[in-house]
Amino acid sequence: MGNVMHKISSPIQAMRGKKRKREDDDSDGNEDNSDLLDRSMATPKRKKLISTAKYIYQALFKEERNSDITVHALGKVWHLHKVYLSQSPYFATMFNGSWREADEDYVHIEIVDPKITIESLFSVFGSLYMDEVVLEPREIVSILATATLFQLDSLIDRCAEVMIETTNAETAVKYYEAACEYGVKSVKLSTFNWLLVNLLSLYYKTGKWLRLINIELMELLVASPDLYVMQTELSLYTLLRFWTYLKLHVTNDAECEKASSSDDPLQYFAQRQSSLAFLDTPKGRPFVKCFRALRLHNLLNHHVDIKVLKQDNIIPSEWLNEPLFQQWNSMLLIDQSLDKGPKEVDDKLFLDTCIRCGRTLPENEYLKWRWTGFNFGLDLILISDTKTLRVKRHHRTENERLLSLQVKRQFLIRVSVASLNELRQIKHQQTSAIQSIALDKNEEAMLIMFDKELTYPLLISVNMLVVSPSRKSANPAIVGSPTAGPSTARPLKQPRDIASDEESLDASGNNTTVDS
Structure with missing residues (x-):
């Protein structure tokens, strides 16, 4: 009987055991879910109200609500707020110091920089009410000028980033000059390096961009050892000759295009009636330091180069005496095995x-x-x-x-x-x-x-x-980097690749082919 009862009760006990286990499992699950829910409810959720900055910009800046200061500049009036303008050290000093404007609600700003426009003032004033700013590359120099006036370092940095990103053939010189004027070193270095690479590989083809380079910048570029000279140093001389003609005779893009497609820039200097070298004339004197920056001893390595220099009569002959002597002396030393x-x-x-x-x-x-x-x-x-x-x-x-x-x-x-x-x-x-x-x-x-x-x-x-x-x-004209046109005789072009045929070298070593 005992054995029978055991066999009957065992399944019941087993079922009871399973039921208790399920209940225990359910209890644990509910407890886990409860803890998870509690933790979720106790954890703060940070969400940005995207509309807040836009509301401030719309209501306070564009609609000019609750204005406590009137700013008058370039003939336009802005109704603004001292608390936002005070982000600018220019205004902070004005409102918090001993200036008359500290106790007044009207400010007149005399703008003397022609690069500052009403549009750039609007952009810069508006940036004080927003946590982001939209910068148009075409207006970036004006915005930089305005940000510099109001001493907004963060906005100046953003302008610099845009200028570096958008440096190209059209903007490089303009950005460089702006960087010099407003002290933005990163843009000055970036644009100078861009010009070192592209002056001879791109600008010699396009007078409208070449003519924008001022004398001081051209001197630095010509003197730099990092200049990418396409072909040989005579290419740099022919570019200088073309650039000088553009500076003397061209005032707009249409005249530039005409000059680029004519022989006038090539013939102008050689056809002058005066026996006086161009750089010794009143017209030529402003360009002296650019031609002085040329490495003249490297312009005397080919008889055609010397012929071009003599025909143009741009460089005074006395400039060439010392380099010619140096080249002759070097040749003699090598010929006699005194210089290896x-x-x-x-x-x-x-x-x-x-x-x-x-x-x-x-x-x-x-x-x-x-x-x-x-x-x-x-x-x-x-x-x-x-x-x-x-x-x-x-x-x-x-x-x-x-x-x-x-x-x-x-x-x-x-x-x-x-x-x-x-x-x-x-x-x-x-x-x-x-x-x-x-x-x-x-x-x-x-x-x-x-x-x-x-x-x-x-x-x-x-x-x-x-x-x-x-x-x-050593070239005395070399002054360091900012951080410290084709010839009639020899057109500016890529050198011919060496072919498999054979040509003898002439006395100047001028040929570019040899048995490969």
Whole structure:
């Protein structure tokens, strides 16, 4: 009987046990849900009332409700509020100091800066009532001028960001001048660097932008060792010649377009009746310091270059005497094996005296080229194989009468490579150290391995020193960066790529082809 009763009661006990377990589970679940609910209700939720700032802007600024100060500027009256205007140190000092306006409800502001407009005043006053500001690039200089007047550092910083983001061919010079005037160092440096890359690769084609460059800025650009010189230094001279013509004869974009498509800028200087060099005339004197910034010794490496300089009669002949003597002396020293090239030169002397060459690599392909001019017996070929840039001392026996016979020749070189975006701003830039290279005849050396971030087209800029410089050869016109037109004889264009056919070098080393 006991066994039977056990068998009957066991399922009942089991059911009871399961029921209790379910009840316990339900109890625990309810307790967990209750805790979660309590925690949820006890946690503050922060939500921004988006309409608050808009309401303040609409009611207090645009509708001018409860105004306690009237501001009169540029013939317009604003009914504003001292508590908001006091965000500006300009107004805070006025309202809280010993100024007469501290106890009055009317302020007249005399605006003397022509860049400040009614529209920029509206934008700047309105920004004091909002937690964000909309900045139109076309009005950014006026807003910067107004923000500077009222000493609004945060707004000045936002203006600087917009200016850096929107620097392009049309705005670069305007932004640079505004940055100088209002002391915005970041914009000054950014726009100057933009011009260093684009002056010769873009501006020489477009007179309407080139003519906007003032004399002081042009001097800095011409003197900079970081200038991307497309082709050789003669390209920089021809650009200066075109720019000078524009400054003298062009006052609007229509005249610029006409000048860019005519031969007038090329013939004007050569056709002058006076035997006096242009820079010695009253018209020419304002441009003296820009032409002084040229590295004249690097303009005398080709007989055609010298012919162009003589025909134009822009530069006084006495300017050329010392550079010509230096070049002749260097050639004699090398010919007699007394100078095998520079080995150790301090960076400043290198940057002040080196020749600047450059070109654009339009596509990711294998290219070989040389820059024209006499390199004191060195026939240097540049080779790009899509991943690297190398230099080769090209030496053929049939050209030995023109080339240095020294077994090893030393030279110094620095390479900069840049990729640009659609606004021609630098997306990525890579610059090598100043390298000392010694090459045997027909020997190659690696100059730079391209970063993966670089994209085509690539702008290549090379600084090179192939003879030992004297201290006198340092350009006295070089004054540092802001932080411290085509020739009739030789048109400004990309150098021809080296073909597989063979051409002998002439006495100046001017040809660009060689047996590859």
